[in-house]
Amino acid sequence: MARISLEEKFKETGGKRPYVQRLFGRIARIYDPMNRLMSFGLDRYWRARAARYLALGTGETGLDLGAGTADLSIAVIHASGPGTHMIGMDITPEMLDQGRTKLARMGLQDRIELRVGDAEHIDLPENSVDGCCSAFTVRNLTDIRQGFREMLRVVRPGGRVVCLEISHPPGKIFGGLFYLYFYKLAPLFGTLIGKAFEEYNYLPNSLTTFPDAPTLKMMMEEVGWSDVRFYQPSRGIVAIHVGTKAE
Numbered sequence: 001m002a003r004i005s006l007e008e009k010f011k012e013t014g015g016k017r018p019y020v021q022r023l024f025g026r027i028a029r030i031y032d033p034m035n036r037l038m039s040f041g042l043d044r045y046w047r048a049r050a051a052r053y054l055a056l057g058t059g060e061t062g063l064d065l066g067a068g069t070a071d072l073s074i075a076v077i078h079a080s081g082p083g084t085h086m087i088g089m090d091i092t093p094e095m096l097d098q099g100r101t102k103l104a105r106m107g108l109q110d111r112i113e114l115r116v117g118d119a120e121h122i123d124l125p126e127n128s129v130d131g132c133c134s135a136f137t138v139r140n141l142t143d144i145r146q147g148f149r150e151m152l153r154v155v156r157p158g159g160r161v162v163c164l165e166i167s168h169p170p171g172k173i174f175g176g177l178f179y180l181y182f183y184k185l186a187p188l189f190g191t192l193i194g195k196a197f198e199e200y201n202y203l204p205n206s207l208t209t210f211p212d213a214p215t216l217k218m219m220m221e222e223v224g225w226s227d228v229r230f231y232q233p234s235r236g237i238v239a240i241h242v243g244t245k246a247e
């Protein structure tokens, strides 16, 4: 049987956005435990580090795009001053439902508000948040530049953007081992343990066309972010890009 490409699947579902939304809707319940398992717990460390780069001040409000089950929003609250608030936006209601249950359990429902919303068309006025962040979201956008343009619009002058994403680790040996794990073993875990073959095969495929860290930096600068730099923890498995909106 001929294999259907990801592009053809997007077309069948009416585009990448509805495809991604349905996909995350199906795995929302297993998303957190599968994340911990497939990253060997490193995902928590990566989010905590990204949250420190955003570092919101007392009473400030941040925006988490593709907030999913709210883990990055929670990390930002833990890394920031008192009275900080987060708005977490996501196109997949099932992911946000899991997040709401978690926030209620942690008593954080008054500090983090979760709403359905699209990162490429953010339903917020210009300069309305003090900082913006995302974790493992940008790879899923239809138009990455449009996402960064929207982030720039809603962040106040002087505010920051922080983007945490899976990346392309450099080096033949380590890079090769990573690709073996990411393209072969991780989907196998997803299929056997999560019982979600298509969903956990989308994961590596979504990285194939995703730009490397220097190219992503360039894309952020092209749409107007200043002082863009990136960090590559865990030997470049992930990249954390940080930019500032000029005053």
Ligand SMILES: C[S@@+](CC[C@H](N)C(=O)[O-])C[C@H]1O[C@@H](n2cnc3c(N)ncnc32)[C@H](O)[C@@H]1O
Residues within 6 Å of the ligand: 017, 020, 021, 024, 065, 066, 067, 068, 069, 070, 071, 072, 089, 090, 091, 092, 095, 117, 118, 119, 120, 134, 135, 136, 137, 140, 141, 142
């Ligand atoms: C891999 S999950 C990451 C969730 C969370 N940020 C985390 O750190 O675990 C990607 C999330 O991005 C959301 N997403 C994808 N495209 C989006 C868009 N255009 N606008 C908002 N959210 C989007 C998906 O619904 C999904 O919840």
